[in-house]
Amino acid sequence: MIPPGAPILTAEAMRAAEDAHFRGVPQLDVMERAGAAIAREAARFATGRDMLVLAGPGNNGGDAFVAARLLKAAGHDVTVAAMGEPQTPAARTMFERWEGATSSLYEARPRPILIDGLFGTGMSRALDRGPRALLADLAKGAEFSLAIDLPSGLETDSGADYGAPRVSATIALAALKPAHLLGAGLEKCGHVLLADIGIPVESAWHSLARPRIEAPGAFDHKYSRGMVAVIENAMPGAARLAAGAAASAGAGYVMLIGTDPASRVDAIVRKSVAAAEDLADALADPRIGVVVVGPGLGRDRRAEGLLKAVLATSHPLVLDGDALSLLGRNAARWLQARTAPSWLTPHGGEFDRLFGEAGGSKIDRTLAAAAEAQATIVHKGADTVIADPRGAVRVAAHASPWLSTAGTGDLLAGLLAARVACGDDALVAAETAVWLHAAAARRAGPAFVADALIGQIPQAVSECL
Numbered sequence: 001m002i003p004p005g006a007p008i009l010t011a012e013a014m015r016a017a018e019d020a021h022f023r024g025v026p027q028l029d030v031m032e033r034a035g036a037a038i039a040r041e042a043a044r045f046a047t048g049r050d051m052l053v054l055a056g057p058g059n060n061g062g063d064a065f066v067a068a069r070l071l072k073a074a075g076h077d078v079t080v081a082a083m084g085e086p087q088t089p090a091a092r093t094m095f096e097r098w099e100g101a102t103s104s105l106y107e108a109r110p111r112p113i114l115i116d117g118l119f120g121t122g123m124s125r126a127l128d129r130g131p132r133a134l135l136a137d138l139a140k141g142a143e144f145s146l147a148i149d150l151p152s153g154l155e156t157d158s159g160a161d162y163g164a165p166r167v168s169a170t171i172a173l174a175a176l177k178p179a180h181l182l183g184a185g186l187e188k189c190g191h192v193l194l195a196d197i198g199i200p201v202e203s204a205w206h207s208l209a210r211p212r213i214e215a216p217g218a219f220d221h222k223y224s225r226g227m228v229a230v231i232e233n234a235m236p237g238a239a240r241l242a243a244g245a246a247a248s249a250g251a252g253y254v255m256l257i258g259t260d261p262a263s264r265v266d267a268i269v270r271k272s273v274a275a276a277e278d279l280a281d282a283l284a285d286p287r288i289g290v291v292v293v294g295p296g297l298g299r300d301r302r303a304e305g306l307l308k309a310v311l312a313t314s315h316p317l318v319l320d321g322d323a324l325s326l327l328g329r330n331a332a333r334w335l336q337a338r339t340a341p342s343w344l345t346p347h348g349g350e351f352d353r354l355f356g357e358a359g360g361s362k363i364d365r366t367l368a369a370a371a372e373a374q375a376t377i378v379h380k381g382a383d384t385v386i387a388d389p390r391g392a393v394r395v396a397a398h399a400s401p402w403l404s405t406a407g408t409g410d411l412l413a414g415l416l417a418a419r420v421a422c423g424d425d426a427l428v429a430a431e432t433a434v435w436l437h438a439a440a441a442r443r444a445g446p447a448f449v450a451d452a453l454i455g456q457i458p459q460a461v462s463e464c465l
């Protein structure tokens, strides 16, 4: 649905890459290549059905005229409807090279195949009501619709919906754009394909790819494979889920620490601490590779005491759920005072409580949060954004929506801790955890209970060996 491990560029970064490339390669050649890629995909899906190509006033329209010309030359029945006169030199040239008729968008009637080349990365404002309704009708009336670069009406950098139709597939040119993976874009783009049009692309932002996991070596033992401690408190089930996930994702040793820690897995070691003050002793074990705090922690005085005891250790931390809510706007101050690394796994509400609601796209906000907290952030949701303080971003889209059930976030915290304990690099641990989470959900099918995901994790791991 989204090409894995593909670079993501904002509209501005894409323009900069294009401009650099056009110093050596004529723009018209690049547009020909873009049009050829679109024509190739359209022909593949069309299987001989009649086509309607929509061309806007900018270079997205230029691509559309190229595709129309090539498809017609290949024998397809193609009609073109345009919105306004071409406004760029390249689009004008491609309009002139198109030898068929061009009607107004307002005269267009649905045809089985729709190619949407109205607007791409140059969309600068919401679509007017007229074209928006027309475009929606033409897309609904088509049996298959293909958007050039983006469905027209999606804001490139945020995925905000300014009136875009829902299309069957989108062919991203040169690089993914944030809108292919974020917000409304998730539902509007359909299957996303990536076309190489010769423009070299470099980016610190990528779509999530399947990670590699190392199997234990011949001489590994439970401690060398990594030890995870999970703090249990107000809602023990949440801590149990995190511990179970950690034990199934490669950790060598998992310990549940709390007043009455219980586990359904006998291999998970339970350690009782009567009061928050005793936690420091329980955590003094230098073999502990990472502590998970937050799942089911609660937010009362005792929970606060437990969290402070955890923060006072020198262990790497995975902070989730109630730990995030307790830290609130003070999170960065607390974390900067520590020397060991931290991972924060907020859902949208927790993220707002930690870092406020302002600040651009989900990617921009997560990057700013990672820099502020000097931590790796996994900003969860249907579009999960991982960011680290060095500016790296990974976006995971199209995980199973059945994950929207209580307890799945606790599991993710446990998965992440296992990967940290196993020695993964900070970003890789987050990528691997998010990937395993989605893979376990894919394997679990519909309507699962969070507990059932734990049994799927080893199979998800096996896909990465």
Ligand SMILES: NC(=O)C1=CN([C@@H]2O[C@H](COP(=O)(O)OP(=O)(O)OC[C@H]3O[C@@H](n4cnc5c(N)ncnc54)[C@H](OP(=O)(O)O)[C@@H]3O)[C@@H](O)[C@H]2O)[C@@H](O)CC1
Pocket (backbone or CB within 6 Å): 018, 027, 030, 031, 034, 056, 057, 058, 059, 060, 061, 062, 063, 087, 088, 090, 118, 119, 120, 121, 122, 123, 124, 125, 126, 127, 128, 148, 149, 150, 173, 197
């Ligand atoms: N550079 C290249 O050679 C290559 C670029 N490539 C292709 O170019 C695309 C980017 O092209 P682009 O920058 O020309 O912008 P594009 O998306 O066509 O739209 C701009 C036009 O739309 C107008 N407009 C905007 N919003 C509007 C609205 N709501 N309602 C009405 N009008 C609106 C806007 O008007 P203005 O804002 O100026 O008033 C302007 O006229 C990119 O996605 C890819 O497909 C590839 O071929 C590779 C080579």
Ligand SMILES: Nc1ncnc2c1ncn2[C@@H]1O[C@H](COP(=O)(O)OP(=O)(O)O)[C@@H](O)[C@H]1O
Pocket (backbone or CB within 6 Å): 321, 347, 380, 381, 382, 383, 384, 398, 399, 400, 401, 402, 403, 404, 405, 406, 407, 408, 409, 410, 411, 412, 437
């Ligand atoms: N619609 C959805 N599509 C894909 N993943 C989702 C969706 N809704 C939730 N998730 C994932 O499920 C998990 C839910 O976490 P969270 O809200 O913390 O749940 P809990 O606190 O109950 O464990 C996150 O990993 C999130 O990314």
Ligand SMILES: [K+]
Pocket (backbone or CB within 6 Å): 060, 116, 117, 118, 119, 120, 147, 148, 149, 150, 151, 152
């Ligand atoms: K488009």
